[in-house]
Amino acid sequence: MKGLLRKETGIFVLLVVVCLATAMKSPQFMSLENLQNTSRLIGMYGIFSIGAGLVIITSGIELSVGSMFALLGVLLAIMLNEKHWSPFLSIGIILALGTALGAFHGFLITRVKLQPFIVTLCGLLFYRGIARFIADDRTKGFGDAVGFEGLQKFVTGNVLGLPMPFALLIVLSIIMWVVLHRSVYGRHLYAVGRNEEAARYSGINTKRVIASAYIISGLLAGVAGILIAFYTNSISPSSHGNFYELYGIAAAVLGGCSLRGGEGTVIGIILGTILLQVLQNLVNLLGIPSSLNFAVMGAVILLGVLADQLLSNRSLTRKAS
Amino acid sequence: MHPIVEVRGAVKRYPGVTALGGVSLKVFPGEVVALIGENGAGKSTLMKLLGGLVRPDEGEILIDDKLVQIANVSVATSLGIALIHQELNTLDNIDVAGNVFLGREPSRFGIIDRSKMNADAKSLLERLGLPISVDTSLHKLSLAQKQMVEIAKALSLNARILIMDEPTSSLTFTETEQLLRIVEDLRKQGVGIVYISHRLGEVKGIADRVVGMRDGQNAGELSKDEITHDRMVKMMVGRDLDRREAKAATHSQEDRLVVKNLRTSRFPKCPVSFEVKAGEVFCLAGLVGAGRSEVVQAIFGTDYSVSGSVQLDQKEIPKGQPKQAIDSGICLVPEDRRNVGLIVEWSIKHNITLPYLKKYSRSGLIDLNAENQASIQQSKALKVKTQSVEVPVATLSGGNQQKVVVGKWMIQQPKVLILDEPTRGVDVGAKAEIYQLMRELSASGVAILMVSSDMEEVLGVSDRVAVMHEGSITGVLDRAEFSEEAIMSLAVGKGNQL
Numbered sequence: 144m145k146g147l148l149r150k151e152t153g154i155f156v157l158l159v160v161v162c163l164a165t166a167m168k169s170p171q172f173m174s175l176e177n178l179q180n181t182s183r184l185i186g187m188y189g190i191f192s193i194g195a196g197l198v199i200i201t202s203g204i205e206l207s208v209g210s211m212f213a214l215l216g217v218l219l220a221i222m223l224n225e226k227h228w229s230p231f232l233s234i235g236i237i238l239a240l241g242t243a244l245g246a247f248h249g250f251l252i253t254r255v256k257l258q259p260f261i262v263t264l265c266g267l268l269f270y271r272g273i274a275r276f277i278a279d280d281r282t283k284g285f286g287d288a289v290g291f292e293g294l295q296k297f298v299t300g301n302v303l304g305l306p307m308p309f310a311l312l313i314v315l316s317i318i319m320w321v322v323l324h325r326s327v328y329g330r331h332l333y334a335v336g337r338n339e340e341a342a343r344y345s346g347i348n349t350k351r352v353i354a355s356a357y358i359i360s361g362l363l364a365g366v367a368g369i370l371i372a373f374y375t376n377s378i379s380p381s382s383h384g385n386f387y388e389l390y391g392i393a394a395a396v397l398g399g400c401s402l403r404g405g406e407g408t409v410i411g412i413i414l415g416t417i418l419l420q421v422l423q424n425l426v427n428l429l430g431i432p433s434s435l436n437f438a439v440m441g442a443v444i445l446l447g448v449l450a451d452q453l454l455s456n457r458s459l460t461r462k463a464s
Numbered sequence: 465m466h467p468i469v470e471v472r473g474a475v476k477r478y479p480g481v482t483a484l485g486g487v488s489l490k491v492f493p494g495e496v497v498a499l500i501g502e503n504g505a506g507k508s509t510l511m512k513l514l515g516g517l518v519r520p521d522e523g524e525i526l527i528d529d530k531l532v533q534i535a536n537v538s539v540a541t542s543l544g545i546a547l548i549h550q551e552l553n554t555l556d557n558i559d560v561a562g563n564v565f566l567g568r569e570p571s572r573f574g575i576i577d578r579s580k581m582n583a584d585a586k587s588l589l590e591r592l593g594l595p596i597s598v599d600t601s602l603h604k605l606s607l608a609q610k611q612m613v614e615i616a617k618a619l620s621l622n623a624r625i626l627i628m629d630e631p632t633s634s635l636t637f638t639e640t641e642q643l644l645r646i647v648e649d650l651r652k653q654g655v656g657i658v659y660i661s662h663r664l665g666e667v668k669g670i671a672d673r674v675v676g677m678r679d680g681q682n683a684g685e686l687s688k689d690e691i692t693h694d695r696m697v698k699m700m701v702g703r704d705l706d707r708r709e710a711k712a713a714t715h716s717q718e719d720r721l722v723v724k725n726l727r728t729s730r731f732p733k734c735p736v737s738f739e740v741k742a743g744e745v746f747c748l749a750g751l752v753g754a755g756r757s758e759v760v761q762a763i764f765g766t767d768y769s770v771s772g773s774v775q776l777d778q779k780e781i782p783k784g785q786p787k788q789a790i791d792s793g794i795c796l797v798p799e800d801r802r803n804v805g806l807i808v809e810w811s812i813k814h815n816i817t818l819p820y821l822k823k824y825s826r827s828g829l830i831d832l833n834a835e836n837q838a839s840i841q842q843s844k845a846l847k848v849k850t851q852s853v854e855v856p857v858a859t860l861s862g863g864n865q866q867k868v869v870v871g872k873w874m875i876q877q878p879k880v881l882i883l884d885e886p887t888r889g890v891d892v893g894a895k896a897e898i899y900q901l902m903r904e905l906s907a908s909g910v911a912i913l914m915v916s917s918d919m920e921e922v923l924g925v926s927d928r929v930a931v932m933h934e935g936s937i938t939g940v941l942d943r944a945e946f947s948e949e950a951i952m953s954l955a956v957g958k959g960n961q962l
Contacts, residue, residue, distance in 0.1 A: 326828045338804075348787055
């Protein structure tokens with residue numbers, strides 16, 4: 144537990160340093176507009192990153208969320224803008240579909256005993272293909288939101304001065320914090336991730352616990368998918384959500400989740416998400432060529448993981464000597 | 465004669481503990497020195513010193529009367545010291561010859577010279593009298609055979625000093641005999657052997673000299689003619705222990721656990737039936753691989769059974785689901801405590817409360833305070849030696865780890881407690897405490913089903929013994945019929961099939 148705290152402190156310090164440096168170089172960073180937009184992005188990314196982290200804690204992986212965003216986005220646009228279905232029904236269908244896809248992954252992984260990497264890799268390919276097929280490879284959008292102006296305003300607007308996605312993230316992360324760190328279910332999740340056999344020998348229904356992580360991740364992907372679709376307002380099925388699964392995984396790993404499972408905290412995942420988004424923002428604001436975007440992110444993640452490894456090695460040697 | 469290896473006044477300090485406080489040890493060529501002591505006495509640290517895994521803070525090591533610095537494992541190897549760990553370091557996906565020469569494969573232009581490697585491996589196996597082919601894949605071998613492959617590896621390095629850390633802890637009676645024969649041969653060939661074991665019967669048979677350790681110090685020495693069970697125990701624990709736990713038959717006549725025609729996935733053709741009464745200690749004896757663990761795993765639900773029924777107090781227990789078994793009051797302390805009995809990276813507290821977390825929670829949320837209290841209470845009741853329940857169980861000794869596994873199930877009194885090799889790798893003191901706990905539980909009406917390969921334990925703590933051979937029960941003995949010979953003959957399949 145102390146080790147986890149230290150991990151979070153490390154990334155928090157890094158985050159503060161990056162923020163200060165950006166703010167000093169570019170006063171625009173602290174402008175209301177920039178903060179609002181960055182926090183909106185943090186909200187959307189944070190929500191599905193929690194799902195990614197949850198799955199990683201069970202020592203699994205979820206690679207398909209980016210393609211899910213494309214599929215769900217295309218379907219949402221069709222339902223609202225072309226079929227003119229009721230906003231409530233459409234949202235309900237999208238959330239149910241996200242959950243169902245998660246449940247399907249969970250089923251294949253726990254009952255059919257396929258490897259999570261393979262199952263979700265197939266999902267990554269499959270959902271993208273279906274999204275492009277359904278949309279006939281054409282960009283779908285919400286137009287002027289005739290008939291669902293209220294919904295559009297709700298998800299792209301503000302509550303108490305906070306962008307909706309950010310406000311939602313706060314609520315969801317409080318819920319997930321309680322679930323992960325205070326509930327019996329959360330403890331079981333960590334047990335299964337750390338040592339599945341020992342968990343089974345302690346009477347935990349390991350299959351159900353693992354499957355539930357994919358289901359929750361699917362639901363969160365549904366929520367994030369809706370927010371992202373309305374944020375971009377136009378969904379081009381071949382590129383919408385590309386690489387988003389990797390942002391989620393990166394945020395979780397940066398925040399202290401171990402791919403071996405059994406490790407990670409909600410606060411860490413959120414901090415990881417914020418750091419990734421601030422870095423993006425930094426690239427934009429400081430006029431760094433946007434082609435370097437991925438390079439900056441890759442380098443920072445590597446440095447973060449490296450620093451963590453060095454620190455833990457040192458503390459090990461200190462213990463040994 | 466000069467000692468082949470000598471340790472003088474070795475001191476090794478870790479933060480907060482002195483693992484070795486000036487220990488000395490001499491081994492002569494062609495001598496088997498048994499090193500005994502409770503877990504945590506410093507035996508392993510001393511061996512790691514010789515194996516180059518740990519550097520001493522003070523003291524000297526001499527090989528052939530010459531002062532040496534054993535900086536790392538390869539120095540130890542070049543000095544002719546080979547360490548055989550409790551946990552085997554063989555690879556299951558490679559054959560025997562490949563394991564013996566792992567990392568030192570004879571090769572030409574990077575291509576392994578199979579014929580040379582096989583021939584060399586073959587001559588080593590012959591030296592050990594091991595009747596297996598060098599191209600057998602390791603996963604086909606028994607634990608004992610794998611251990612002998614390790615010994616062959618040590619010999620291929622021209623080891624003159626062989627250190628064996630509890631080599632027989634997971635071997636059967638016959639396998640143990642086979643291993644001891646090899647130790648005997650190696651001794652004749654002039655190899656100096658340090659033999660660490662908790663099995664005192666074995667030590668008595670094989671050792672030329674016994675060196676005792678206690679709390680990181682030498683605790684005395686016994687020469688060949690002084691070696692007796694009681695003197696060894698006294699040396700280790702510094703006091704007398706009554707070891708034969710004579711037990712009054714207090715159990716009732718009602719059957720608590722009834723197993724009918726249970727056929728395990730490993731032995732689908734062998735139906736097994738028996739019943740355990742409330743307050744009884746029922747033991748499944750036999751050789752490793754006789755199907756005993758499979759039976760208890762099938763009862764608990766961690767292994768599949770082909771058919772048959774398990775009843776607890778006349779109620780059928782659904783099979784294949786440990787959760788159901790636990791909910792009805794059947795608990796298992798598994799054989800492999802480090803991998804399935806515990807989450808070793810976790811604290812004592814979190815391990816103890818894991819199975820019955822719901823007891824410390826309201827509407828799904830854990831009451832951290834209640835959890836803390838319960839774990840402290842449990843670890844005190846079971847005398848787990850630790851400063852705090854927040855300590856990861858990986859840092860505990862085998863005996864204390866086992867107490868934590870048992871403690872998990874004591875939160876809610878079980879109806880049937882299944883113990884699979886309960887005292888393997890557990891030191892004498894903790895052993896006595898575990899037996900004491902078993903006695904208390906059975907006195908309070910818990911039915912205890914034990915699997916054990918330790919003959920002393922089988923005869924000492926059981927009320928009834930069922931002996932298994934190749935998946936079937938070959939005989940059930942009452943206390944009056946107990947004898948080592950009777951059990952052994954049933955274990956090798958000489959009894960009347962039931």
